[in-house]
Amino acid sequence: MYSTVKIGSLSVVFLPLKDEVVKGIEARVAAWTFLPPENGEAMQILHYENGQKYEPHYDYFHDKANQELGGHRVATVLMYLSNVEKGGETVFPDSEAKEIQPKDDTWSDCAKKGYAVKPRKGDALLFFSLHPNATTDQNSLHGSCPVIEGEKWSATKWIHVRNFDKPVRVSKGGCVDENENCPQWAASGECQKNPLYMVGSKEASGYCRKSCNIC
Template identity: 55%
Template sequence: MTLGASALARGARIGPERAARGGDRGEEGGGERPSTRVDGADARAPRDRAIEFDRIERVSWRPHAEVYRGFLTREECDHLKALATPSLGRSTVVDASNGGSVPSDIRTSSGMFLLRGEDDVVASIERRIASWTHVPESHGEGFQVLRYEFGQEYRPHFDYFQDEFNQKREKGGQRVATVLMYLTDVEEGGETIFPDAEAGANPGGGDDASSCAAGKLAVKPRKGDALFFRSLHHNGTSDAMSSHAGCPVVKGVKFSATKWMHVAPIEDSATASVRFEPGVCKDVNAACEGWASSGECTKNPSFMVGRGRANGNCMRSCGACPPGTRDE
């Protein structure tokens, strides 16, 4: 079933959740409200948008998946696009041997990573995700922003790791869930599909579905909407029905931002923003030399050498430390 603009009219959904409001897609989010954030949010939190539960639509029980209509404002979407666009490069996948990134034929988009808490807008969105999903901010990776142009896609895959290296405790352990935020409308194609999902009450792609999405559980990208799905069952075992894909873009350009969340806090600062004391510049991860030697300084510069107000995690190994700074 394709859950686009006409989904509610067709009754194409599973579960008892209330219907999302039509028309208003949350550009202003109903104004400023007190936050329903998790514990640990900082003093800026009163400006955060509250979670509006009547915007959340359950789309599947197996796998667990739901769409939040208007989760981001249009301004937030444009801000994430603007942050990412200058640094976009060929998308990669996680290397199972060393945690780095490698190109893959199953993913043909362009992408880059933002740091956790990179600026106030990013931090506010991260707090909102934690409030919605009940997964603490400390368990989340930084956003990966992706751009898909004509014909580009991400073939079926799992977000949970199938190797031991990336499940180390300091890396947060296994990925438990994903939030995928759509930063643009897509005129045709670009749907997120779950090809192995349990059939719902009203399967079928609908008139606006691309050939890739026809007959499958599918979510059509709409600017500001966000898709949340779990990769693990509640008992911690992997959910084979969480296999998903990004259909080829047929018409338009698709921008998205992904937040991967783990079962435990990420302790190695892998995607957190870093701020050094004056005169200090150093590596903050024992793997920095290996990452630098594999080309991560240029492939993932925001994490490795920093951007904006944040220092990088591997500035010493990348040769990006200013002269006269100390490594301590």
């Protein structure tokens, strides 16, 4: 069953995790991000009509209450489901790369204010809201520019530091791996790239301590 809500003037549909198509997408997202499916929220579909936008915001949380279920949102995957004739770009106003990105008149004025990505059907954008040391990344501020011509359809997948289905994680303890993919991830350098999940922090032990050779 699909759940539809309104966020401001936007129409948002939450997709059920048990849907076979959704499960296939979830698996591809997990392989791309090296973050397990159980760390993700339900995928949501957003529909932007002419003039609609999403103001710049952070995906990580500013309060402890929202972090109790899965911790911070560490990664976001935006999937573009339609082409937009003009506008509708995803913009990062504080990105350090905004000064070196060339832009012509095909970009909206909103997009010219930061580093931007045009929505193209079939493309996906991955960005992280936390640094490798688990601190929040202020440069991850992002928004959706107003649609000027056409309409925009997109899918959003938010992924957390921990399992999003369980408020409290019960660690197995000891020198063990808690995910069967840990050896593969460690071999590809994820112990250094994603230490919060792989190794852990003072607050919680990581899921791949054995493969990361820290115990």
